[in-house]
Amino acid sequence: MAAQPKPVQLRLPVPLKRTFFERNPQRVARELLGKVLVRQSRGLLLAARIVEVEAYLGVKDPAAHAAVGRTPRNSVLFGPPGYAYVYFIYGNHYCLNVSCEREGKAGCVLFRALEPLIGLEEMAQARGVVVHGPGDLPRLTSGPGRLSDAFGITRSRDNGCDLTSPDSALWIGHDGFRSSAILVTPRIGITKAAKEPLRYVLAGNAFVSGRKTLPRFAQPRSARTKN
DNA sequence: ATATCGATTATCT
DNA sequence: GATAATCGATATG
Numbered sequence: 001m002a003a004q005p006k007p008v009q010l011r012l013p014v015p016l017k018r019t020f021f022e023r024n025p026q027r028v029a030r031e032l033l034g035k036v037l038v039r040q041s042r043g044l045l046l047a048a049r050i051v052e053v054e055a056y057l058g059v060k061d062p063a064a065h066a067a068v069g070r071t072p073r074n075s076v077l078f079g080p081p082g083y084a085y086v087y088f089i090y091g092n093h094y095c096l097n098v099s100c101e102r103e104g105k106a107g108c109v110l111f112r113a114l115e116p117l118i119g120l121e122e123m124a125q126a127r128g129v130v131v132h133g134p135g136d137l138p139r140l141t142s143g144p145g146r147l148s149d150a151f152g153i154t155r156s157r158d159n160g161c162d163l164t165s166p167d168s169a170l171w172i173g174h175d176g177f178r179s180s181a182i183l184v185t186p187r188i189g190i191t192k193a194a195k196e197p198l199r200y201v202l203a204g205n206a207f208v209s210g211r212k213t214l215p216r217f218a219q220p221r222s223a224r225t226k227n
Numbered sequence: 228a229t230a231t232c233g234a235t236t237a238t239c240t
Numbered sequence: 241g242a243t244a245a246t247c248g249a250t251a252t253g
Contacts (some may be wrong), residue, residue: 013228018229026248054234064236068250071249071250072249073248073249073250087234087248088247088248089233089234089235089247089248090232090235090236090245090247090251091235091245091246091247091248092235092236092245092247093232093235093236095234095235097234102240110234110236143235143236144234144235145235145236146235146236148241156250165249174229187234188234188235189234190233190234191233191237204230
């Protein structure tokens with residue numbers, strides 16, 4: 001009996017409209033879960049599902065870069081919605097955000113983790129890691145610095161990029177995915193406004209960042225008896 | 228001109 | 241759980 005070909009259920013992502021981003025960051029963050037981030041450049045194609053984001057509320061939010069007012073670094077945040085704000089942090093890492101709210105108002109959403117869909121090998125190469133099994137996959141795109149690394153995102157290449165245009169080297173699309181349960185928690189890695197529930201994750205997704213899913217150090221304290 | 232500080236990650240215990 | 245690494249942006253003198 002010939003095997004039935006498995007029906008292809010890959011829907012090509014359709015770019016999100018600018019009006020999607022022209023709303024408050026909480027709303028955009030929540031609805032961004034399950035959408036697809038696409039990288040297209042020089043024959044490279046990468047795609048990954050958005051599974052963890054954080055909302056930053058603009059000038060009134062002490063944890064937001066916009067809190068200091070408009071500067072050369074954060075000016076994208078004060079521009080129109082749907083554009084990439086990329087910043088460099090801790091001397092090592094880039095982080096990707098998308099601007100929200102109408103022009104002149106500075107909300108944004110930070111991308112914290114993705115689930116790889118297309119181009120896993122290229123992501124591993126960009127990250128400089130070897131994937132031995134499924135357990136290694138989160139190392140590709142779990143964490144804001146890692147996902148930027150996997151996608152080759154830098155400030156010089158991508159800051160100010162229009163994320164609503166499929167002609168951009170980086171854009172966001174919708175492929176019909178319906179997200180199920182969404183978890184809301186405090187944001188990670190900040191000291192100001194550290195308790196506000198503004199982090200949104202797809203519940204139970206293996207690619208969400210944080211110690212819960214990637215501890216890797218449950219070693220018993222062996223023979224540390226003397227010194 | 229110089230000091231401070233991160234929306235992080237890897238690595239060690 | 242703790243800490244070093246690393247550098248651009250920003251604030252201050």
